Amino acid sequence: MALEVLERRPEGRVGREALTIVGRKTLRKDAVAKVTGRELYASDITLPNMLYARVLKSPYPHARVKSIDVSKAVEMGAVVITSQDVPQVLFNPRLVSIPEATYKDWRVLTDRPLFVGEPIAAVAAETEELAQRALEAIKVEYERLPAVFDAIESMKPEAPKLHETIILKDREVKVERNVACRLEIAEGDVEKGFKEADVVIEREFRTNRRYHNQLETKAVVVNLEPGGGVTIWCTTQTIHNTRLLIHEIFGIPMNKINVKKISLGGSFGSSIHTNIIVPIAVALALKAGRPVKLVYTREEDMHDHVSFQMIFRLKLGAKRDGRLVAGQLQAIVDIGAHQIQAYPILGVIAGWWVSLYKLPHVKYEGIAVYTNKVPSCAFRGYGNPQTTWAVETLIDELAEKLGIDPLEFRLMNYVGEGDIFWGQGPTVKTVIRSCGVEELLRRGAELIGWHRRPKPGQQKGRFRRGIGMGRGFHTSSAGSPVPGSVIDYSGAMIKINEDGTIDYITALMDHGGGSLEAIAKIIAEELGVPLENVNIITADTQTTVYDVCTHASRGVYAGGATALKVARQVKQKLLEMAAKILDTYPHALRIRPDPKRGQGVIYVEGIEGKEITIGEVAMTARHKNWGTIAAVDSHRTEAGPPHFTAYFVEVEVDTETGIVKPIRVVAGADIGTVINPDLARGQIHGGFAMGMGMALLEDTPYDPDTGDLVNRGFLVDYKTASAPDMPRLKDFTVFFAETYEPTGPFGAKGLGEGAFNPAAAAIANAIYNAIGVRFYELPITPEKILQALRGGGENV
Amino acid sequence: MYDINKVNTHIVPVRFTYHSPKTLEEALELLSRYRGEARVLMGGTDLLVKMKMRALEPSHIISLRKVRELDYIEFDDQGVRIGAGTRLRTIEKSEEIRERFPALWEAVRVIGSVQIRNMGTLGGNLCNASPAADTAPPLIVYGAEAVIVGPRGERRVRVEEFFKGPGETVLEPDELLREVFIPYVDDAGSVFLRLTRTSMDIAKISIAVAAWFRDAEITDCRIALGAVAPTPIRIPRAEEFLRGRRISMETLDQAGRIVSEDIKPITDARSTAWYRRAVARVLTRDAFTIAWHRFESRRAG
Amino acid sequence: MEIEFTLNGVRKRVQVEPNELLLNVLREKLYMTGTKYGCGIGECGACTVLLDGEPVLSCLVLAADVDGREVTTIEGLARGEELDEVQKAFVEEGAVQCGFCTPGFIITAKSLLMENPNPSEEEVREYIKGNLCRCTGYMNIVKAILRAAGVIPQTP
């Protein structure tokens, strides 16, 4: 079975061929615990004397709590909190941006709910069932207020107002027409640009509001420590920002808040911010004086977070020769009832847009709008998949209109090596130093048979096949040479134990993609030890230095760079001590892993006998009281380089039922040095499955009568692909471009989000190629396809 | 009434008394004793879900797990008798069902997942009375009968008449479905088809057809659809239209048009009324085409 | 009420309420947390266990109904530190990412291979369709199961 095209060994790069661990297939350290059921997740934690909590949620999309009677619940023995029992502070649960870019409009518990599911009160009791019954015993009187479910409607003067004032840094901001925030950018002269263009196309696109459906629902366990401290286990992508927020809300000194790192059952952005259930559980534990556990049910989780939904008005102009000359984009972003990262998303949409193709003249307007819906947060790609879908659709259209092969059109205009790249919006810019786009496009085209694809709309017969492509990228971290509005640095501590094993201690999270695994390899490679000797330590906020968050595909790139920096410091100390013992100079020493001895061995090249194991050095250091060989440091990368991806997809459309089946996929990725080949492929497989969901399946529509989700949060009506829906093994090819990122650890870049970003675009373009119809609204369901093929709405 | 704060899929947020009778007789006695307040539990794949969602709050649960006498597939000279407590997976694994009642086998095979079919039963699928219950259309076109038992003895109802509305059947609160009887229709060509959003889903629309032919003429046929009306339904007008006609794309298309006119679909989370009508036509054509092929190959071999 | 059942080969006697689910008894009373909650309504398969040797969803099984029966959870597959073939293949084929779906998949796969030691790719996909994974796109999972069956060789 020819499963996948194996990447060729990199050649010709300095030092690359000498790598012994990086780039090889290795077994994951955490996998054994995961396959035996021993890996612990936040929802698995149980503490002695613990109470179970439940949250009382608003049944209305917009209301005022007139009265709330908790006496029955209290009589049942439950501990109850309402908005009166929590600190009266407004906050933003996401603390990745600087204060000047962080709008605050959240409360721990509210008496003015703005969406169905917003927490009003919470209870804790001896069992979950008792907590459930106590919850049902709470009587709330609501005054219902009018609600709005569409971003465009919401900006009309007659629309109900969701927020009067919100806080930016320390200042009150008045909210006008439900606009949460706004951003405008212009470069060049867009009017002039469009005048110069021979072909201009403008379209309106509407994306879906997807639910992350991370397999572990949000969970938190809070323990109380003597002296007023709290220990927290929770689903989070950032333990330090969680601690910061709990400090901000409750005023508990930071050294008395300890947030534990624990495995996360998937996240995809859903825990990029501190989940609202964390402060709720802390408040309950403080009031009860006992540990509290709060785990959301799936239906609660679906009422907790979704992706951003965008309405794009995109206009692009090109010359007859195929050069793009101007672009204009308006992005109206439906953010739901509260801001989690509404302002930053406006910036990154612009960034993703201008970093796809070179546009000499651009004009951008981003508007984030409140609606009475579940709040939006980051979702894998952070606005990039949506932007890429719109751009890649329009690029395809332009190419067709110009009579240029869409592949060549892309190659003529893409942003590549030497160009400026906006990694996280206008304040985070980097010069691109490695780029494999051309290789991705040419090789991908060859593998899928691009030049044999049918002409759009020319096919007859019921089942029609088409091939489409989507090209994209994502930033690897939000690093840049100057501080932007996004905080981005990592921290690591590495110490050498007396037997030569290594402890790697970091706050960086691994959501399952294998970031920490890759970093362990980087450390092993640098220190010349067998991979088994690097131990990734379970850590917490008390024992680690700050790390911003595992997001923005920064784990391997920025976390790895940090670990490499610290490993080098440790190595320097190690070699200094070894030199003393071996009577030589540190710079004359080399290290190699010695699997037989299960150790790294330090040696002098060419002189036999002058060698010593790392363990012997560490043990000698102990005996001679030289101290522990260890280092700790923070690191900010000077770049946030893009990793590039390209998808070529073949679909089959049943024109009688509108059903689309992806049948063949070729995916190429330029991620610099491939540290973990099998895990990297896994990211791409998963990215494609998610892209399929975005293109064909996923959405969370509202029922205007109830103001609730049509599916009420039940998974039975939020469908994602299952195993038979994916292409066969032999029909899914993954390959990697041969590039080397000079700013990355051993030449590596990120992958997690690029693996997903252009997948939906490729599927959409393939549908067009098959049936000759374009869709400007996601998801492209069989219902929409059939309607389009039957000429719209005609009753059979 | 749905209440966001009452729903909890992590536990069964309803208190009840649990009974675990060992015989059918005991079970019936318990049902009579708690008339209206009890529900029988088979695989629980519908009942427990509904209780978690608080759509049902019975105060007595009568688990039929130990009632072995409801679990059987027996072929006699009339047809097959399937105990209501037979798990879907058992039916799926029966080679004889696959041979002789292919539409039923096809329907069973696509229900839920292996886990669901290991738990769920034929009786549960019918008694739950979902308009989308996949076993219903094939049983209807095969002319199957539901054998019902209760304190007043046994009665038989055609599966076609078993459903009264979503979640409602002809069963009295003190009655049980004991068995489904399906007469042999070995000379028919039959098939079950459905459309879903993903491969693990409840039907947007389903159809079963059983048809008899003489050369290319349709001598008789039965058509039943699921998820397009408050109950699974038969389409007599389309059957009537087809009887005595030669099979052709045109004829089938006209029959499909009748089917799409006679169903009463709604728009819900899974699909739209418009789409259901549109594809009903396609499915009718597809189903008859397959049924005819099967009829032919059966006759040939 | 008290129930008695065999859990991974060991007799257990537990006090349960009639409305308690097998899933929660396993996780909260017996501290076997390898079996996961993902949806509670049968859609995700994260709670899959073997009941009398067959895969079922413990989120839809009353503990009371388990009295006298045999339950196998993910914790019961390995013999000491020695992994089961399926577990080993999952580790080696990169079939594990966040790992939250993994126990359910392995239990389901185990059952498949007991029933059908030589499955085709189609059969594998069909059999695991009730198990949801949001991370892997199922590719490496399918590969791992075929590999555990010896249908395909180990990926180099």
Ligand SMILES: Cc1cc2nc3c(=O)[nH]c(=O)nc-3n(C[C@H](O)[C@H](O)[C@H](O)COP(=O)(O)OP(=O)(O)OC[C@H]3O[C@@H](n4cnc5c(N)ncnc54)[C@H](O)[C@@H]3O)c2cc1C
């Ligand atoms: C994830 C998932 C996917 C599913 N997919 C499908 C699908 O694709 N197609 C489909 O048709 N169904 C599907 N179902 C529904 C369900 O699995 C089936 O309907 C199943 O056959 C129900 O059987 P059960 O034994 O579990 O019923 P139970 O839940 O035990 O019972 C269902 C109802 O019938 C009553 N009842 C059961 N047996 C009797 C009896 N003998 N006499 C009187 N009353 C009785 C019960 O009191 C209850 O009200 C799905 C369910 C889930 C959770």
Ligand code: FES
């Ligand atoms: S938790 Fe049981 S199937 Fe999802």
Ligand code: FES
């Ligand atoms: S590995 Fe994360 S859900 Fe499957």
